[in-house]
Amino acid sequence: MKTIISCLFFVLLTGCASVLTQPESQEIYVATNGYHGNGSFEHPYRTIQEAVDVAQAGDTIYIRGGSYHEKIIIKNSGKKNQPITLRNYQQETVVIDGSQQKTTKELDGLLIIKNQQYITLDGLSFVNFSSDNENVPTGVLLTGTSHHIIVNQCRISNITTKNPNPEQANAHALAVYGTDSVQAIHHIEITNCEISQNILGLSETVVLNGNVENFNIARNKIHDNDNIGIDMIGFEGTASQNDFARDGFCEENELWNNSTTNNPSYNEASAASIYVDGGRNIVIQRNVIWASDIGVEAASEHQNKTTKQIVIRNNLIYDCLEIAGIAFGGYDEQKGSATEIKIYNNTLVNNAAHIFVQEHAQVTSNEIINNIFYLGEAYEGDLTQIKHTPNFYQQPKFVDEKKHNFHLRKDSSARNTGIISQWVGDDDLDGNSRINDKKINFGAYQ
Template sequence: MGLPIVVVHFLRRCRLATFLSVLFLPGIVSAREIIVAPSGGDFATIAAGVGAAQAGDTVTVRAGIYNGAVSFGRSGSAAAFITLRGDPGAILDGTGGPGQGITISSRNYIRVTGMTVRNFMGSGTPMGISVDGSSSFIELRNNLIHNIESPNDNAHGIAFYGTAATPMTNIVVEGNEIRNCRLGQSESLVLNGNVTGFTVAKNLVHDNDNIGIDFIGFESTGPAGQDQARNGICVENVVYNISSATNPTYFGDRSADGIYVDGGRDIVIERNKVDNCDIGVEVASEHLGKTTSNITVRNNFISRGYQGNVLMGGYDASRGNAQNVVVVNNTTYQGTGGEIVLQYNCDGITIKNNILDAKAGQPYIFNGGGNNTNVTVGNNVYFGASSTSPGSYPDASARFVNPLLVTPLTDLHLQAGSPAIDAGINLGNDAQGQPLSGVSSIDGTPRVHGSAIDIGADEFGAVAAVGGSNSPPSPNLMAHARPNPFNPLTTIVYTVATEGRVSLRIFDASGRLVRTLADVIRRPGQFTASWDGKTDGGTPSASGAYFLQARFADGTKAQQKVTLAR
């Protein structure tokens, strides 16, 4: 038997005695790298490469356009995932083929990273990446999904359907982009049915004609008693331009959510940026007698929701319930239909420490259904509409003041001197003993800086360590962009300690992607990139503040504010 590749690499870093003891341990898995390439690789199709993969293998797809559906026929193991990894420019294209891109059905320990999946269309339900059955320990990272389309039916960018008696668990969906999809009455990214234990993080979802991110229950997807997406976190996602206005299955109705919990339970939605969606964030149940429960919405920027920025409860009296929902320390801005709307069948709602910057003539908090109970409102900042009334519910500690946002609409952070600074109240802990307001602000900085927590999602003056406030310092460090401020060019020097994919992206202050500077596989070393102040399309960007974000293969990130001064 040949020497396992993984052991060869191990030998370079260990003493010979340690190497020999590892070499003869039972159960050592021989890991291979299988190359898929248009020419000169082990296989010419992704399907063939994945079909040959065993536990521990990595299928590396070289740049090129590949056709045909891909399905994982085997599982990996806890010590040996099967990995499908795309080099920059590796594209799975569905033009003229079946409606499914990548399928993982009741398989475990699978990673898919760095792939572009596009142009899966047609009748049925096209999907970019489909995961179903009891699939667990699934990681989807840093993939680009676009133009998944159904003209008059349903489609998904990424879909998890927990259909088996054994729940899906240990699900990670991180760093993916889903855009320009025509979805019918379905979703860009969905977890539906018997799914428990998930992280949906740092995804960019935009310009789709139905719901951005959805956590669903009670659709008879999973077995009775387990038919709810549950016990998960939705964090640091950016969602914008989500609308069903042009969706032919909606006939002009605008009801697409940026982030939606429809029948899920025990989910935290935090540190997301949601802008220009039909509904910003919604917590509801569409099924009579069924309840969405124990949902926390905190430390988010939510702006320009057409129906409103935060909605709760069934959309009419014959729908389901929203129970035990906490909406705290968010910053909302000018929802067309108001800032927070309680529809029908809400019970046990807490609304505190939020900045609600409303349009003139619109309600801050509106009781639309009239049958909502046990609603607690307190210590919010109200600005833009009434200067005396929060709306449908009293707030004994209301603050009717200008919160002094940096640049309303484009940057919802606090300016120096904002009355929201150190004006929040301690909301205590949740059922798990964690602070109800969370431990990190919208930017990942410590949630309390100064004498007290700030009202809203920002924590003025707080500074995060590289990798986030709750992460150990990363060995991957990004130096300051220089010059900063700049015009016309700034150069970024960054150091990579762990081999893998590195992305450098520029975002505007509202979280929208402006420019991708790099999306490459790097070995350890120091590298440079530059930004000329233009968008990906070559259009000069306006003067102002932008954010340079670097993401590394070990999951850490570094972020720096850069200023373009034209």
């Protein structure tokens, strides 16, 4: 007994016993030619699931190039400054291919993170996952109370619904579902990804739905999808309380060719490349959007519910010829409202209407200021009570309109003639200072 007590006392004094030592971070390897491996470089695991099952905080799973025909569920968490990281090895191409997989639940994913934290996905591709019934296939699914999740430099394509009933067809490329009414999914980063050619039915390409807060969707390329590009949603019953996405940024993305025109669930144009439906306190800034049904929309599809505190600034939106460059409100009298919508310093060129003011948006807290409107109707809808001056309606004198260079020439009268406001942001679309010598341009570029 004396020996045991002495040992314990020594452990408490020195902190050097193996039982109290933090385990060292490991490098775990996966390869398509792995066979009964132990996860070492020389003897890799054969499946990604084997690796994530043993990974602990601080570990990095290096996946060698090739196609992996599996679904993955991450059941372990990292810690602050010690994430669990899944990434491609060096520059090798890693494809998680769902062509041999079936959806087995209502909302299913090729990779699922539920109720976990501090996980990073980096440099992976997710492709070819579909459903021919009411189940919803998803490339990457984050759900429950997960937090501090990073999805970076990933590619997601050909996630498709093949449900023959267009009124029940749904799919997502990447979905964040905050399902707990008390604890939000939070600190989610979706960055530097390319997400394209997904067939989605009634659903959205990238969606944040329910109790979701503190997020950043940045520097992604989202294109050629048959529904909304990015959607930040509230009030769909995903969580019983706090059921709305909030307190986030959607910035520096490029979005194009996102349209429901050929989607059998719609058969008409209706999709925004960036959409806030019931979300609040969200900044949409420094994005470039073209050739979509709507560039940016801030609306509420739920009666007596409000989308609010949305700042839409320093974006370039052009060639949205079906509906509008920017829309806000409720799309009919039975829908919800939009308040505290601040639309500042956007450059809008060749859109069907540059600003579409929908129902339940006629309030003094909505403002349309410092924008350039060129080639297209400036407004559609009722502007009553909405502050909408000053804006720039003349020939802006762009540097090279034919090459889509919408910077202002030095002799443009849109230079240095806007008004300074708390809503203009720190940086213009190029990342330069938004205000120079106490002056500000109209449009997205300083």
